[in-house]
Amino acid sequence: MSAVFVWVETVAGAVVPLSQEALGAGAALTAELQVPLVALVFGENAAAVASDLAADEALVCEDETLTGLRLEPCAALLAKLVRERQPHAVLAPGTIRGRELLAFSAADVGASLQTEAGDIVLQSDGTLQVERPVYAGKLTLTASGSSGSAQFLCLRARAFPPAAPRVDADTPVTRVEPVLGKNDIATKIVEVTSSAGEVSLGDAATIVSGGRGMSANPAQPPPDAPDSAIWKAQHGFEHTLTPLAIELGAAIGASRAAVDAGYIDYAHQVGQTGKVVSPDLYIACGISGAIQHQAGMRSSKTIVAINRDPEAPIFRLAHYGLVGDLYEIVPALTAALRARSGAG
Amino acid sequence: MHVVTFTRSTPDTAARLTVDADGCVSQGDAAMVVNPWDEYSLEESIAQAEDQGGTATAVAIGPEVHEEALRQALAMGANAALRIDDPALAGADSIGWATVAAATVRRLDDVDLVIFGKEAVDVGSDQHQIQTARLLGWPFIGAVSRILELETGAGSMRVERSLEHGKQVLTCRLPAVISVLKDINEPRYPSFMGIRRASRASIPVWSLADLEITLPQALTMEMKLEEPPQRLAEAELLPGTPAEQAAALIARLEKEQVL
Numbered sequence: 141m142s143a144v145f146v147w148v149e150t151v152a153g154a155v156v157p158l159s160q161e162a163l164g165a166g167a168a169l170t171a172e173l174q175v176p177l178v179a180l181v182f183g184e185n186a187a188a189v190a191s192d193l194a195a196d197e198a199l200v201c202e203d204e205t206l207t208g209l210r211l212e213p214c215a216a217l218l219a220k221l222v223r224e225r226q227p228h229a230v231l232a233p234g235t236i237r238g239r240e241l242l243a244f245s246a247a248d249v250g251a252s253l254q255t256e257a258g259d260i261v262l263q264s265d266g267t268l269q270v271e272r273p274v275y276a277g278k279l280t281l282t283a284s285g286s287s288g289s290a291q292f293l294c295l296r297a298r299a300f301p302p303a304a305p306r307v308d309a310d311t312p313v314t315r316v317e318p319v320l321g322k323n324d325i326a327t328k329i330v331e332v333t334s335s336a337g338e339v340s341l342g343d344a345a346t347i348v349s350g351g352r353g354m355s356a357n358p359a360q361p362p363p364d365a366p367d368s369a370i371w372k373a374q375h376g377f378e379h380t381l382t383p384l385a386i387e388l389g390a391a392i393g394a395s396r397a398a399v400d401a402g403y404i405d406y407a408h409q410v411g412q413t414g415k416v417v418s419p420d421l422y423i424a425c426g427i428s429g430a431i432q433h434q435a436g437m438r439s440s441k442t443i444v445a446i447n448r449d450p451e452a453p454i455f456r457l458a459h460y461g462l463v464g465d466l467y468e469i470v471p472a473l474t475a476a477l478r479a480r481s482g483a484g
Numbered sequence: 485m486h487v488v489t490f491t492r493s494t495p496d497t498a499a500r501l502t503v504d505a506d507g508c509v510s511q512g513d514a515a516m517v518v519n520p521w522d523e524y525s526l527e528e529s530i531a532q533a534e535d536q537g538g539t540a541t542a543v544a545i546g547p548e549v550h551e552e553a554l555r556q557a558l559a560m561g562a563n564a565a566l567r568i569d570d571p572a573l574a575g576a577d578s579i580g581w582a583t584v585a586a587a588t589v590r591r592l593d594d595v596d597l598v599i600f601g602k603e604a605v606d607v608g609s610d611q612h613q614i615q616t617a618r619l620l621g622w623p624f625i626g627a628v629s630r631i632l633e634l635e636t637g638a639g640s641m642r643v644e645r646s647l648e649h650g651k652q653v654l655t656c657r658l659p660a661v662i663s664v665l666k667d668i669n670e671p672r673y674p675s676f677m678g679i680r681r682a683s684r685a686s687i688p689v690w691s692l693a694d695l696e697i698t699l700p701q702a703l704t705m706e707m708k709l710e711e712p713p714q715r716l717a718e719a720e721l722l723p724g725t726p727a728e729q730a731a732a733l734i735a736r737l738e739k740e741q742v743l
Contacts, residue, residue: 151649208652211624236627236647243614244624247579252703255609269707274608275494278501279509281608282708289703294611326623326660330642331653340648406667407646412497412605413520413666421742432497438712442742444733445719460736461719462729472726476734477743 143178143225144170147218147232147241148193149209152334153185155193157343158233160302162295163194165260166231167303170196172262173228179311180221182206182214190313194303198311203318208329209237215244216319222249227290229268234294235342246292252285253292258299267291276412276435297342298418339391341410346421348385349393349410349437350377353426353447354403358467373403380467381425384474387481393417393437395427411436425466429454446470485538485636487529488592489562489599490585490613491522492544493552494606503709518553521601524664527671529599530561532634539563541592545584546573551687558682559674565685570692577704578607582615587695589620596636600663602627610663617661625656626663 146166148159163179170177179195181187183206190198199221205213218241222230230251232238239255246253257270268291269284285291341347350373357372357380365371377392385392393410394403410417412432422440426447427433434457437443445458446466455461462469495501499514518526526542533540541564542557544550554565568584576584589595598617603610610626617624625643632653633642639658644651646665674682692698722732737743 151647156649215618236645239610240614240624240626243578243611244618246611247582247615247618250703253578253611254704255611272608273712274606274709275501275509276497276605276608277712279503280710280712281706282710283704283706286701286703286705326657327625328655329652330655332650333652334650342648406665409666413602421737430498431500442737442740444737450721455719455721457715458719459717460733461721462733463721463723464726464729468726469729473730473733476727476730480734 142173142228143176144173145178145180145222145227145230146195147230147238148179148181148189149233149235149237150181150183150185150189153183153189155189156233156235157302158235158295158297160305161298161300162231162233163303165295165300167194169229169231169260169262175228178225178227180218182217183209187313187315191311192306192309193311194306194309195311198313199316200313201316201318205318205320205322205325208332210325210327210329211237211240211244212325212327213318213320214241215248217316218245219248220319221316222251222290228266229291229293231293231295234296239294242292242294249290251290251292253294254283254285255294256296257293258296260293268293272296273416276432277416277438278435339389341391341393341408341415341417344391344417344419346388346390346423347393347410347417347419347437347440348381348388348390348423348425349395349427350381350398350404350425351395351427352397352401353466354381354398355401356426356465356467370402373398373401376467377404380470384423384470384477387474387477388421395430395433424454424458425470427454428452429457485533485536485596486541486592486594487533487538487597487599488541488543488589488595489522489525489529489557490543490545491526491553491557491601492519492546492604492606493517493550494519494604501711503711507709509709516549516552518556519601519604519606521603521605521666522553523601523671524666524668525599525601526557526560526562527669528631528664531669532597532631533563534561536634536636538636541566543568543585543588545581554687555682555685556674558685559678560672561678565687567687567689568691568695569689572692572699575702576699577702578609578612578615580699580702581612582619583697583699584692584695585612585616586619587697588690589616591695596658597634597641598659598661600661602663602665613661613663620659620661623656623660624662625654625660628662628664629667631668
């Protein structure tokens with residue numbers, strides 16, 4: 141009996157949103173293949189999480205070596221489960237942990253592997269053909285796994301509809317034993333800092349981003365501010381962009397220019413040397429739209445550009461353009477949204 | 485102490501790319517540059533080697549075009565450069581690449597740490613890096629934003645990595661493979677002397693026979709490479725006062741059911 145495996149990533153015992161997308165992609169594939177969908181959940185709280193998943197069965201391991209989802213014990217366990225059950229395909233969210241896990245295990249079992257996979261097509265020989273961005277999204281590659289080996293796919297974020305969560309799904313849970321013992325593992329997690337609570341760029345349905353134009357803030361820096369432009373831009377991210385982001389439930393993004401100028405932390409950078417995102421709505425504020433930035437956000441469904449330069453390249457990519465001062469337009473937008481949600 | 489970093493040449497980041505009828509990628513007149521993520525891994529390997537009085541070696545796998553990246557590495561201060569080239573490399577997938585990389589690290593013999601940039605922009609992936617670690621049997625830690633301690637004598641290190649939902653600090657036995665993010669350092673500019681030295685350097689080339697390996701059968705087939713569809717429409721400009729612009733935008737986003 142074959143199956144489709146979906147590795148479900150958790151953070152501090154809670155399922156990350158991209159795992160639901162992987163389960164959604166898995167459900168579409170199992171319907172075509174007529175095989176069961178088997179969810180794999182490792183680490184703390186795995187059994188409790190597993191029983192609510194949209195899957196036919198869950199394989200669960202809560203051994204303490206798997207707490208924090210270290211790569212080596214997870215990969216050894218996944219490889220063992222693949223050897224035992226010979227699944228047709230193994231899917232995982234294209235997160236850092238998902239990519240590391242599938243790359244390790246694919247090497248172990250001799251499986252084909254594709255990262256950033258979208259548009260999965262099941263071919264007549266059973267192989268999976270996918271489309272994925274290469275050259276920073278400037279080109280699209282169509283590629284396929286070879287027949288006779290398991291098809292491992294790390295999925296592109298926000299490219300698949302998430303599985304509908306099932307409360308009281310009562311998914312059958314099978315407990316499995318870890319492969320590695322405590323002393324077989326070369327790495328040890330000694331400290332964890334969670335940013336849970338902030339909307340993460342990769343999961344966000346809406347992103348509000350700021351660029352170099354953030355420094356054109358009319359607010360006056362205090363006399364002791366070491367750098368006026370940096371103070372103005374930081375003040376703008378906090379007091380102009382953040383209120384709009386809160387109103388929209390959005391994550392805050394930034395261009396490379398804004399990050400390199402010291403306006404905001406690198407964790408927010410969208411683009412070629414930052415994160416690649418594809419939200420439903422991307423609002424670019426004071427971003428000219430260099431090709432390196434476009435590489436990180438061009439697959440957003442609806443793009444809004446707010447910029448005072450009508451010639452900025454971002455207007456050639458945007459669906460809606462608002463030419464003007466972002467420090468006038470963004471507060472007007474925030475106020476209008478607030479009035480709307482108050483009225484609604 | 486010996487740090488190895490793998491690098492490659494990729495088209496200039498601002499280049500527009502096209503695909504010809506044979507499926508070959510062209511960047512027009514644009515230059516080839518070091519893979520943008522590798523600027524940080526090159527800097528980190530050179531800085532760590534300097535700190536510890538060790539050696540930093542830059543390695544590229546593939547045809548002559550990758551010498552560009554290796555000369556940049558030498559100009560920045562890498563102690564040695566090496567290229568692996570062989571006709572059999574055409575069509576290699578990530579496991580094939582990792583087989584070559586792992587064999588090279590083994591042949592170099594005394595390597596403590598392998599550092600990659602977050603990903604290779606041409607293939608849009610990091611799986612070849614992670615699989616290099618697996619084939620070596622070494623631990624892999626991706627998305628490292630700081631090396632907090634590197635004790636090659638004791639054979640251990642402590643690093644901070646940035647995940648999607650927070651940070652982790654890990655200790656790790658050496659040898660190991662890591663990938664680094666942009667925030668780990670500020671890459672140096674090559675000095676004039678460095679550039680001169682690099683331009684004169686002769687870079688050794690090893691073949692698969694030199695490494696005494698053959699490549700495994702590729703498991704992933706590339707079928708088609710194309711330019712994504714371009715949006716032809718210009719943005720709809722929403723004029724008026726800021727309040728009018730905001731109202732017009734909200735009306736359109738509501739109609740599209742984005743709000």
